[in-house]
Amino acid sequence: MIKQYRYAEISIDDIFHRTEEKTDVADAVAEILADVRKNGDEALRRYCERFDGAKLDVLEVSAEERAAAMEAVDPELIAILKEAAANIRAFHEKQKRTDFVITEKDGVVLGQKIIPLDRAGIYVPGGTACYPSTVLMDTIPAKIAGVREIIMTTPAKGGKINPVILVAAEIAGVDRIFKIGGAQAVGALAYGTESVPRVDKIVGPGNAFVAEAKKQVFGRVSIDMIAGPSEILILGDDTCDAEIVAADMLSQAEHDTMASAVLVTDSTRLADAVSAELERQIPLLPRAEIARASIDNCSKIILAESMTQAVDIANEIAPEHLEVCIDNPFAYLAQIRHAGSIFLGKHAPEALGDYFAGPNHTLPTSGTARFSSPLSVDDFIKKSSFTYYTQQALEQVGEKIVRFAEEEGLQAHGKSVSVRLEKGGTL
Amino acid sequence: MIKQYRYAEISIDDIFHRTEEKTDVADAVAEILADVRKNGDEALRRYCERFDGAKLDVLEVSAEERAAAMEAVDPELIAILKEAAANIRAFHEKQKRTDFVITEKDGVVLGQKIIPLDRAGIYVPGGTACYPSTVLMDTIPAKIAGVREIIMTTPAKGGKINPVILVAAEIAGVDRIFKIGGAQAVGALAYGTESVPRVDKIVGPGNAFVAEAKKQVFGRVSIDMIAGPSEILILGDDTCDAEIVAADMLSQAEHDTMASAVLVTDSTRLADAVSAELERQIPLLPRAEIARASIDNCSKIILAESMTQAVDIANEIAPEHLEVCIDNPFAYLAQIRHAGSIFLGKHAPEALGDYFAGPNHTLPTSGTARFSSPLSVDDFIKKSSFTYYTQQALEQVGEKIVRFAEEEGLQAHGKSVSVRLEKGGTL
Numbered sequence: 001m002i003k004q005y006r007y008a009e010i011s012i013d014d015i016f017h018r019t020e021e022k023t024d025v026a027d028a029v030a031e032i033l034a035d036v037r038k039n040g041d042e043a044l045r046r047y048c049e050r051f052d053g054a055k056l057d058v059l060e061v062s063a064e065e066r067a068a069a070m071e072a073v074d075p076e077l078i079a080i081l082k083e084a085a086a087n088i089r090a091f092h093e094k095q096k097r098t099d100f101v102i103t104e105k106d107g108v109v110l111g112q113k114i115i116p117l118d119r120a121g122i123y124v125p126g127g128t129a130c131y132p133s134t135v136l137m138d139t140i141p142a143k144i145a146g147v148r149e150i151i152m153t154t155p156a157k158g159g160k161i162n163p164v165i166l167v168a169a170e171i172a173g174v175d176r177i178f179k180i181g182g183a184q185a186v187g188a189l190a191y192g193t194e195s196v197p198r199v200d201k202i203v204g205p206g207n208a209f210v211a212e213a214k215k216q217v218f219g220r221v222s223i224d225m226i227a228g229p230s231e232i233l234i235l236g237d238d239t240c241d242a243e244i245v246a247a248d249m250l251s252q253a254e255h256d257t258m259a260s261a262v263l264v265t266d267s268t269r270l271a272d273a274v275s276a277e278l279e280r281q282i283p284l285l286p287r288a289e290i291a292r293a294s295i296d297n298c299s300k301i302i303l304a305e306s307m308t309q310a311v312d313i314a315n316e317i318a319p320e321h322l323e324v325c326i327d328n329p330f331a332y333l334a335q336i337r338h339a340g341s342i343f344l345g346k347h348a349p350e351a352l353g354d355y356f357a358g359p360n361h362t363l364p365t366s367g368t369a370r371f372s373s374p375l376s377v378d379d380f381i382k383k384s385s386f387t388y389y390t391q392q393a394l395e396q397v398g399e400k401i402v403r404f405a406e407e408e409g410l411q412a413h414g415k416s417v418s419v420r421l422e423k424g425g426t427l
Numbered sequence: 428m429i430k431q432y433r434y435a436e437i438s439i440d441d442i443f444h445r446t447e448e449k450t451d452v453a454d455a456v457a458e459i460l461a462d463v464r465k466n467g468d469e470a471l472r473r474y475c476e477r478f479d480g481a482k483l484d485v486l487e488v489s490a491e492e493r494a495a496a497m498e499a500v501d502p503e504l505i506a507i508l509k510e511a512a513a514n515i516r517a518f519h520e521k522q523k524r525t526d527f528v529i530t531e532k533d534g535v536v537l538g539q540k541i542i543p544l545d546r547a548g549i550y551v552p553g554g555t556a557c558y559p560s561t562v563l564m565d566t567i568p569a570k571i572a573g574v575r576e577i578i579m580t581t582p583a584k585g586g587k588i589n590p591v592i593l594v595a596a597e598i599a600g601v602d603r604i605f606k607i608g609g610a611q612a613v614g615a616l617a618y619g620t621e622s623v624p625r626v627d628k629i630v631g632p633g634n635a636f637v638a639e640a641k642k643q644v645f646g647r648v649s650i651d652m653i654a655g656p657s658e659i660l661i662l663g664d665d666t667c668d669a670e671i672v673a674a675d676m677l678s679q680a681e682h683d684t685m686a687s688a689v690l691v692t693d694s695t696r697l698a699d700a701v702s703a704e705l706e707r708q709i710p711l712l713p714r715a716e717i718a719r720a721s722i723d724n725c726s727k728i729i730l731a732e733s734m735t736q737a738v739d740i741a742n743e744i745a746p747e748h749l750e751v752c753i754d755n756p757f758a759y760l761a762q763i764r765h766a767g768s769i770f771l772g773k774h775a776p777e778a779l780g781d782y783f784a785g786p787n788h789t790l791p792t793s794g795t796a797r798f799s800s801p802l803s804v805d806d807f808i809k810k811s812s813f814t815y816y817t818q819q820a821l822e823q824v825g826e827k828i829v830r831f832a833e834e835e836g837l838q839a840h841g842k843s844v845s846v847r848l849e850k851g852g853t854l
Contacts, residue, residue, distance in 0.1 A: 080827045112786075164834060222798040253839070337542055348815055356824060370809075374810060385768050386760065404782045410678070412681040413681070419671055
């Protein structure tokens with residue numbers, strides 16, 4: 001049974017179940033990374049055999065395997081994946097940015113170049129889960145950014161990858177795919193091996209080993225984020241349908257026993273009805289056991305005094321997913337400051353965004369929406385600034401720079417300017 | 428004496444002196460952070476007394492102290508700081524971004540909101556260095572982003588802060604200033620204490636303790652970067668003036684014994700002349716000892732076969748600062764893919780950008796320009812995406828989402844859509 005609290009009874013920090021999880025895989029991961037760095041493909045083959053039961057001469061998925069996957073998958077599903085990809089593309093196209101240049105002062109040109117990364121690595125989990133949506137969500141922004149080469153890695157149990165994953169990779173535009181999973185895949189992407197090229201950024205979810213490996217290679221390469229358990233906060237008022245709110249909470253709860261689904265409402269009627277609906281719906285789910293643990297241990301219903309207070313609570317919590325299940329949702333949009341992805345109105349369940357609508361589903365968890373953003377085209381570009389001055393332009397400001405440098409006690413900085421002023425036009 | 432290599436003789440990884448520095452301050456820093464988290468202001472006062480010799484009842488700089496600083500500093504210097512701030516503002520204004528909305532499909536509204544951080548923390552080092560330029564460079568982008576409150580901390584030896592730092596803070600628009608330095612300042616900003624408010628992002632350079640503290644609080648708050656030693660790569664051809672190239676290299680070398688200054692040229696004439704000029708100029712510098720160590724141990728001259736090859740080398744190295752000391756520098760701009768800040772032509776020494784021109788001087792070091800950017804307005808905003816569908820719009824695509832969810836084995840995801848389809852207009 002889900003727990004109910006009045007807002008005054010509970011501290012903001014206790015509303016979501018956000019524990020600072022400790023994992024003890026750091027040493028094991030460090031060992032795997034060092035092994036891959038030193039022994040390259042030989043180490044990768046050893047791990048593929050040990051963890052995935054796959055004896056692989058060639059680690060890369062062949063063009064034939066990729067073509068065969070397109071034949072093996074239901075064309076109706078392929079069409080749905082293509083429509084989802086088109087929606088994701090349309091949304092992320094709007095995130096593209098352009099260079100700028102400033103030429104307002106005589107003899108001065110300043111600007112900023114937007115440059116795509118050379119190479120991105122997409123990690124896709126294997127095992128029981130099969131998430132083609134993640135392939136689309138992680139690859140398409142990189143593609144739109146103009147990344148030159150996109151490398152995907154995923155574990156291949158017995159040497160086989162789920163064909164739906166390969167189809168999603170094809171649709172999204174992945175350049176090369178490798179049959180490698182776990183920390184060893186992260187190591188291969190970070191350091192490069194004989195067959196796997198080194199990348200500049202690694203994105204994608206994974207188990208504790210993958211997350212720890214991303215943490216350890218961070219700095220050498222860029223990473224997207226270390227995601228915590230998934231979360232949803234639903235703002236619902238007295239007009240809400242309890243069956244629907246409960247269904248939305250369970251779509252979060254079925255992910256993981258650590259996932260949190262929180263309803264904040266000013267309606268005791270809705271609170272009680274959702275509580276009852278959860279009890280009714282949980283046993284009907286294939287993943288009932290997971291959902292039960294999430295609802296009982298990590299989820300809550302919070303009674304606010306007003307919907308205005310409910311929005312304040314949402315901002316304090318900065319949830320990964322925020323559903324505004326209210327009839328006039330745009331009235332609340334300006335007040336929402338901290339949330340990864342916002343679902344507005346009664347006809348936009350989170351699942352719409354997980355798969356289909358277009359905005360990214362790789363989102364900041366654990367309150368990091370205070371300062372982090374959904375995965376976007378920005379994650380796959382970087383900027384360089386540039387400065388050009390003519391001799392005359394430098395002469396006009398040179399003495400000021402010398403004075404500034406002296407104030408900071410850096411005479412050689414000043415000298416690099418004054419030597420130019422002294423030499424004048426003779427450079 | 429600086430070392431010279433032909434490009435064929437040296438590996439790319441050895442051109443800059445980029446060691447993976449190990450510091451053994453992790454335990455000491457963890458202890459300080461835990462202390463600040465637990466004991467708040469009491470711990471901060473203890474550290475201020477121990478490290479800065481300052482017995483402070485009030486940790487915050489008062490309005491009177493800030494006003495007095497404006498009186499104490501030379502008006503000419505204040506005018507220079509204001510002119511630099513105006514240039515920095517003009518450049519960073521161009522980085523501002525706007526929300527977007529997509530309304531092309533019937534009944535569908537998608538969009539992205541740009542939201543400034545609530546609060547940013549700027550760390551400013553104290554001690555012998557006094558860097559008002561860093562105050563301007565770190566604060567102004569936050570201000571332009573629209574950050575609601577900007578908190579600065581800096582150590583105050585004997586309770587006093589250099590008035591030039593306070594003046595720079597005034598000009599840049601810092602809201603509150605605290606007399607706290609070291610790992611304890613980072614802890615105060617990350618966790619908040621009775622008098623220091625918790626921030627969402629911490630930026631600014633610092634010693635090994637500050638860097639390690641930023642690493643340890645990363646995730647709880649955002650940080651700018653962990654900067655490595657500063658670096659410059661200069662592309663120069665046979666038309667270059669050796670005295671000027673050497674002066675530019677020394678402006679980098681005087682920073683730190685670990686700083687690197689590398690010249691890549693196709694001219695043996697320039698290589699030899701710069702080598703001789705370095706020997707002539709080093710003894711003339713107040714910071715000769717530091718510059719000598721940097722030039723002899725960490726700096727190099729690389730002889731390329733052509734300037735085209737020289738640009739390739741620059742891209743491989745991805746330097747923090749790149750000077751293109753060539754007459755037609757814009758001819759090279761499109762070829763440059765990886766560099767933090769690019770200085771074009773013979774009249775744009777790095778010092779121009781360090782202080783005055785407008786682009787930021789907080790830049791990616793150690794090759795991270797492959798995937799990282801100069802500090803910018805982007806560092807002080809985050810994005811939220813939003814999704815609105817009408818009932819009719821959801822009905823049109825609902826079945827596809829259910830099918831997709833089932834493919835991923837997440838039936839509750841599908842159910843959150845199908846329950847809406849079943850209920851139709853009754854929500």
